[in-house]
Amino acid sequence: MKPARTLAAALGPVRPVTAGPAGPAGQDLAEGIVVLDGGLSNQLKAQGCDLSDALWSARLLIDDPGQIEAAHTAYVRAGAQVLITSSYQATFEGFAQRGVARDEASALLGRSVELARAAGETGEREVWVAASVGPYGAMLADGSEYRGRYGLPVAELERFHRPRIEALAAAGPDVLALETVPDTDEAEALLRAADGCGVPVWLSYSIAGEHTRAGQPLADAFAVAAGNDSVIAVGVNCCEPGDTDRAVEIAASVTGKPVVVYPNSGEEWDAVARGWRGEAAFDATRLRSWQRAGARLVGGCCRVGPAEIAELSASARR
Numbered sequence: 344m345k346p347a348r349t350l351a352a353a354l355g356p357v358r359p360v361t362a363g364p365a366g367p368a369g370q371d372l373a374e375g376i377v378v379l380d381g382g383l384s385n386q387l388k389a390q391g392c393d394l395s396d397a398l399w400s401a402r403l404l405i406d407d408p409g410q411i412e413a414a415h416t417a418y419v420r421a422g423a424q425v426l427i428t429s430s431y432q433a434t435f436e437g438f439a440q441r442g443v444a445r446d447e448a449s450a451l452l453g454r455s456v457e458l459a460r461a462a463g464e465t466g467e468r469e470v471w472v473a474a475s476v477g478p479y480g481a482m483l484a485d486g487s488e489y490r491g492r493y494g495l496p497v498a499e500l501e502r503f504h505r506p507r508i509e510a511l512a513a514a515g516p517d518v519l520a521l522e523t524v525p526d527t528d529e530a531e532a533l534l535r536a537a538d539g540c541g542v543p544v545w546l547s548y549s550i551a552g553e554h555t556r557a558g559q560p561l562a563d564a565f566a567v568a569a570g571n572d573s574v575i576a577v578g579v580n581c582c583e584p585g586d587t588d589r590a591v592e593i594a595a596s597v598t599g600k601p602v603v604v605y606p607n608s609g610e611e612w613d614a615v616a617r618g619w620r621g622e623a624a625f626d627a628t629r630l631r632s633w634q635r636a637g638a639r640l641v642g643g644c645c646r647v648g649p650a651e652i653a654e655l656s657a658s659a660r661r
């Protein structure tokens with residue numbers, strides 16, 4: 344069952360939140376805040392799943408979809424109000440390399456939405472489904488989504504993304520999450536590909552400091568979506584928690600739209616050793632500063648699990 348409200352309506356208007364001695368004043372902290380889930384892959388690994396495959400978590404759409412639904416359900420129990428589907432690395436090209444025919448691949452993309460929707464129905468509150476549309480580099484499975492600048496023109500990137508977006512939109516998600524976008528070229532391609540699909544989108548960049556992963560200033564990157572009415576939120580994900588505060592401010596000031604923010608744990612992925620290193624720095628108390636700057640969709644990405652989302656959800660209700 345789809346939620347009674349649209350996600351855009353749940354976000355509410357973007358208004359400044361002033362801070363007094365006791366915290367935000369003139370507006371309930373929870374007003375307009377919608378809590379996202381955390382990293383799907385780390386929860387699947389916690390459930391014992393092997394993700395050492397070029398399809399990553401999307402492999403389980405073929406082999407063990409019940410594990411995906413179970414991971415989504417863990418986040419619903421933690422208080423997540425938006426579930427991001429397992430389609431980040433699911434593409435027609437990637438499935439074809441596994442011998443999956445095009446019509447079956449389309450059905451698998453639809454399954455990713457269905458699994459999240461089923462998990463959402465186990466919760467007591469409204470739960471929205473965001474269909475994940477990862478960048479072109481995710482299909483390559485070589486880390487290039489964190490560099491961007493693939494040497495492809497915008498038109499070719501648009502042709503790559505459009506069929507997957509159409510298949511996901513046909514499955515009826517509440518929003519398309521155009522996420523972990525490394526540069527403005529791909530952002531333009533994704534927005535073109537989503538134009539006319541009938542589903543609203545959010546656009547979320549992967550960043551380093553105040554620049555996209557490809558090095559463009561965030562003000563320029565967010566401006567790509569500023570006048571696009573189908574974009575209900577802009578923001579950042581899969582980044583250092585310490586980079587988020589300024590990014591939220593820039594996103595809100597450039598676009599006037601609600602901001603989505605879901606950083607990593609703060610640990611660093613070592614692509615050579617294929618493991619995480621460093622210390623976790625995700626802090627649920629950042630929610631207050633994020634909201635003051637314009638954030639309405641808040642959650643976590645890689646290595647942020649149900650425990651952290653539960654903390655975030657509790658912070659949102661205080």
